[in-house]
Amino acid sequence: xxxxxxxxxxxxxxxxxxxxxxxxxxxxxxxxxxxxxxxxxxxxxxxxxxxxxxxxxxxxxxxxxxxxxxxxxxxxxxxxxxxxxxxxxxxxxxxxxxxxxxxxxxxxxxxxxxxxxxxxxxxxxxxxxxxxxxxxxxxxxxxxxxxxxxxxxxxxxxxxxxxxxxxxxxxxxxxxxxxxxxxxxxxxxxxxxxxxxxxxxxxxxxxxxxxxxxxxxxxxxxxxxxxxxxxxxxxxxxxxxxxxxxxxxxxxxxxxxxxxxxxxxxxxxxxxxxxxxxxxxxxxxxxxxxxxxxxxxxxxxxxxxxxxxxxxxxxxxxxxxxxxxxxxxxxxxxxxxxxxxxxxxxxxxxxxxxxxxxxxxxxxxxxxxxxxxxxxxxxxxxxxxxxxxxxxxxxxxxxxxxxxxxxxxxxx
Numbered sequence: 001x002x003x004x005x006x007x008x009x010x011x012x013x014x015x016x017x018x019x020x021x022x023x024x025x026x027x028x029x030x031x032x033x034x035x036x037x038x039x040x041x042x043x044x045x046x047x048x049x050x051x052x053x054x055x056x057x058x059x060x061x062x063x064x065x066x067x068x069x070x071x072x073x074x075x076x077x078x079x080x081x082x083x084x085x086x087x088x089x090x091x092x093x094x095x096x097x098x099x100x101x102x103x104x105x106x107x108x109x110x111x112x113x114x115x116x117x118x119x120x121x122x123x124x125x126x127x128x129x130x131x132x133x134x135x136x137x138x139x140x141x142x143x144x145x146x147x148x149x150x151x152x153x154x155x156x157x158x159x160x161x162x163x164x165x166x167x168x169x170x171x172x173x174x175x176x177x178x179x180x181x182x183x184x185x186x187x188x189x190x191x192x193x194x195x196x197x198x199x200x201x202x203x204x205x206x207x208x209x210x211x212x213x214x215x216x217x218x219x220x221x222x223x224x225x226x227x228x229x230x231x232x233x234x235x236x237x238x239x240x241x242x243x244x245x246x247x248x249x250x251x252x253x254x255x256x257x258x259x260x261x262x263x264x265x266x267x268x269x270x271x272x273x274x275x276x277x278x279x280x281x282x283x284x285x286x287x288x289x290x291x292x293x294x295x296x297x298x299x300x301x302x303x304x305x306x307x308x309x310x311x312x313x314x315x316x317x318x319x320x321x322x323x324x325x326x327x328x329x330x331x332x333x334x335x336x337x338x339x340x341x342x343x344x345x346x347x348x349x350x351x352x353x354x355x356x357x358x359x360x361x362x363x364x365x366x367x368x369x370x371x372x373x374x375x376x377x378x379x380x381x382x383x384x385x386x387x388x389x390x391x392x393x394x395x396x397x398x399x400x401x402x403x404x405x406x407x408x409x410x411x412x
Contacts, residue, residue, distance in 0.1 A: 004028055008072025009058035011047060016151045027157060028059045035061045041159035042067065046076070046143075050152050055080075064160060067133070083108065084130040125156075128163065138167040197257075204249045211249070215242040251373045261304040261384060265408060268298045268333050268340055271305065275312040276331070279320065287326025294333040299340050299407025303385050311381040314374035315344050315389070315401045322348030322399065339387075342403040350399050351391060359391055 002025075003012050011024055024045070031043045042064035048055045055076045060068075070078045086103045129139045143158025218239045225232040269292075276283075276290045283290060301308075319329045323346055332343040351359060360379045375389075382389045387405040 004032070004059075006072065007058075008060065008075065009045075009047065009056060011058055011153065016153065017148070020148050020151050020153060024058060024155065027155075031059055031061070031157075035063075041161050042139075043159050044156075046156040046158070048154050050147070050154060058155070080108075082132045084132055087128045087130070089126070089128075128167065130167075138162070138164040201253055201257075204253050208246065208249050211242060211245050215239065215246065218242060248373075251377070255373055255377055255380065258384070259304075259307060261307065263302050263304055266301045266303055266305050266308070268301060268342070269294055271301070271303075271308060272312065272331055272333060272342065275309055275316060278309075278313065279316055282317075283320060283329070286320065286323065288320060288323055289328045291328055291330045292333075293330065295335055298333055298335060299338065301340060301405055302408040303405070307381045308385065311378040311389075312342075312344075312403075314378040315403070318375060318401070319344055319346035319348070319399070322346045322350075336404060338407050340405045340407055342405070343400055344403075345398060345400040347398040350393055350397055353393075360389070 004025075007013075012021055027045060031045065035043055043059070043061040044057055044064055045059040046055050047058050057072060057075050060072050060075055065072060065075065068075050068078045068082075083105050085105060086108060088101045088103070089099070125141075125143050125145060127141045129141060131137055131139055139160045140163045141158055141160055143156045146155040146157070147153075148155065218235055222232060222235040222239060225235060272292065276292070279290075316329065316331075323329070327347050330343075330345045332341075332345070334341040334343070360376050375391075379389045382403060382405070385405060387403060390402050392400045392402060
């Protein structure tokens with residue numbers, strides 16, 4: 001059998017059936033004639049053993065050889081090395097939507113080093129490869145698969161077309177659609193949040209007035225009772241609970257509002273020392289010792305000092321409440337790539353793993369007393385400053401709150 005000049009394959013030289021060899025020879029002859037027309041498609045014939053799943057080329061057009069810039073017997077390995085990902089498109093019967101599946105180069109290599117692993121039966125196949133090539137980044141692969149069961153050979157007669165321009169436009173449209181969808185979702189969420197906030201504030205004001213009246217009346221009745229009378233003790237409990245309700249309502253109203261930040265330069269040590277001083281009496285009464293660890297050359301902050309003190313008060317108080325029997329609360333001030341990291345660690349019982357995801361939800365609390373707004377408010381204030389707050393399990397026990405705040409521009 002006459003073997004074409006520059007033939008890179010195996011079948012025409014191997015011990016395969018005459019029918020397969022003749023079929024392949026005629027196919028290569030037709031492709032060579034087609035290529036002489038000088039059209040855009042880059043033609044090829046690929047082959048592989050059904051069991052081995054390693055591809056080689058039986059024929060490559062000159063344009064494809066020029067693109068891969070390697071000898072024909074190395075073209076398959078060269079092609080695989082240049083693939084960044086493979087994209088296939090499909091639709092279900094009766095479904096107008098086209099579904100895109102993206103397979104990374106790592107996954108393609110892991111699945112038998114076979115770029116057509118998913119094709120299990122003869123038929124047509126289309127895929128688009130993102131290539132690591134200068135100038136040509138996207139190639140559309142259209143092919144027809146034949147399975148020669150007697151020889152255990154799969155043949156793929158196909159062509160590659162440069163679709164870089166079309167895919168770049170598609171990706172740009174996809175990115176724009178994602179931005180539109182994201183912005184729409186944000187607007188809907190903001191409108192819903194504003195409506196709920198307005199309703200909640202009105203409801204709080206409606207509830208606050210009768211509570212304030214009840215509180216005033218209870219105080220008056222309390223003053224009229226004998227100090228040792230049973231009724232005085234009952235009224236004292238009612239008065240205490242009324243004050244607690246007023247605080248909860250005030251906290252909720254504060255949470256629903258978005259305050260205007262009055263930023264100013266603040267030194268981290270000064271900020272945290274001020275918070276610990278405010279809580280000094282409470283910590284001493286519970287036998288808690290605060291320990292402050294800091295580093296040199298900490299970045300300065302540009303923050304609303306009053307609001308940030310409030311946020312840190314909530315976080316440190318959360319640690320205090322975790323130590324009813326006393327102990328230590330460690331506070332760390334650290335540099336973190338142009339930002340400031342504040343770590344506040346207690347050595348209490350810690351937070352159960354299944355509750356940690358809900359810890360910043362408004363009104364979520366595991367305590368008998370408390371509205372569950374402290375950490376929610378702290379998280380909101382820190383996010384308003386462009387920072388983050390997270391709670392992690394301590395190294396041995398307890399909980400560690402980690403706060404990241406951007407440093408003031410122009411500081412290390």
